[in-house]
Amino acid sequence: MSANRRVVITQNFFDEVSLDFLRANGCAAEIVKLSAGQTEATLDVAAIKDVVGDAAGWIVGHARITREVLEALPQLQVVSRRGVGYERVDIEAARDLGRVVTIAAGGNDATVADQVIGMMIAVGRRFREAHAQMQAGPWKILLGTDLYRRTVGIIGLGRIGRSLVQRLRGFEADILVATPNPDGDYAAQTGVRFVDLETIWRESDYISVHAPLTPATRHMINTDTIAKMKPGAIIINTARGGLVSDADLLAALSAGHLGGAGLDVFESESDPSMKSVTDALLALPNVVAAPHAGASTREGLDRTNMIAAECVVAVLDGKKPADACVVVDGR
Missing domain, CATH: 3.40.50.720 (NAD(P)-binding Rossmann-like Domain)
Structure with missing residues (x-):
């Protein structure tokens, strides 16, 4: 001792x-x-x-x-x-x-997975926009989109990714997973489909990132990959700032190509020069954000x-x- x-x-x-x-x-x-x-x-x-x-x-x-x-x-x-x-x-x-x-x-895997589901629903059902619209008045119904039976792409299948799969099965989602280590037994047990990233970009209604931040994964979501996504797709990043190019995400959201984003992490956390991009993202009505609080x-x-x-x-x-x-x- x-x-x-x-x-x-x-x-x-x-x-x-x-x-x-x-x-x-x-x-x-x-x-x-x-x-x-x-x-x-x-x-x-x-x-x-x-x-x-x-x-x-x-x-x-x-x-x-x-x-x-x-x-x-x-x-x-x-x-x-x-x-x-x-x-x-x-x-x-x-x-x-x-x-x-x-x-x-x-x-904290269950805690973060809960947050991902919350962000998917909050962005898809436009909770932030509806709340602001009700405050401003007059009340008006804003059409959102379901999570039920939609296609969800998960990038990375660690503990949090697997916890997310458990929750998404309750929504009868079509779950796509991109991971370096596909597991056939796990796919048979859960009904997930292991696919490549191109399929994730092309088919997903919601995309949730759960990869480590490395030189290979930095800015894996960028202008080029966003262009391959469905119009109206929703991006969730609760993993690490830098997996998503925040500037490219801002441009795509501002142009109306994406349906929205749920963000718990930002590039400005480690790069103060990105603060203006973070501020612009926070100002968008179809962004639901938290201050790296997914485990909290x-x-x-x-x-x-x-x-x-x-x-x-x-x-x-x-x-x-x-x-x-x-x-x-x-x-």
């Missing part, structure tokens, strides 16, 4: 049950409140060093954890992400420096908090966290 059991938590909404779990397992756990105007994503190396200090465990969200950051924190044994993405962590550096990086696998329900955060805490305790006890949670183990 590690002598250093100090654990720093820089995420908001960390619940008392998960905090008590850490403390019951011998951790000196503390929730750090950042200064006004600060977020994890804005912290530089000096600020991170000041916040994390000699902690052995760090439960983190969106901070950029570079080689320089890890070298500045020699006591840090485990970086435990309360989430499932890890593109902000230098995995090679963590391995080289003997650190463990984990994610909260399985904690009380229940979803409670689950991911506990998984993140369990990973920290396992590492500090000299044990291995659950396989699905381990991104890299450099010990």
Whole structure:
């Protein structure tokens, strides 16, 4: 068992049950409140060093954890992400420096899948437009479109994608899936069709993106791919800003080619120069948006908090966290 059991938590909404779990397992756990105007994503190396200090465990969200950051924190044994993405962590550096990086696998897939369904219905049924029109008056019925028995294209079939398939089956949707690893048994069990991206673009009424952001997937939805989509198609992105070219999406929505979009992530999250594009998207009546909050329900955060805490305790006890949670183990 590690002598250093100090654990720093820089995420908001960390619940008392998960905090008590850490403390019951011998951790000196503390929730750090950042200064006004600060977020994890804005912290530089000096600020991170000041916040994390000699902690052995760090439960983190969106901070950029570079080689320089890890070298500045020699006591840090485990970086435990309360989430499932890890593109902000230098995995090679963590391995080289003997650190463990984990994610909260399985904690928020149901929560995000629920949000996708909500966005599909909200955009398709034009809830935002109807609400605004009723406020302005006089009341007028706006025709929307069903999710029931429509064709839904899913790009990526990880935990969230599979949770989405479960929900869409209740709508009797024709579900198309593009993934590098098609599974014939899964298709037989669920009725999904594994197809290529060209089929997704051509046939889908709704398209939901659930791929990791890599050089190969950046701007996979762009002017060219949007042009192949059905008129009136609806795009949902709750995965990562950058999978969709926000500028190209804005142009297509403004031109009336697409029916709308549900967006929980934006390129401006990592590129402030894109803020004007984000603002223009938010102003459109057929865009339903959230501030990267797809995993942020009380229940979803409670689950991911506990998984993140369990990973920290396992590492500090000299044990291995659950396989699905381990991104890299450099010990």
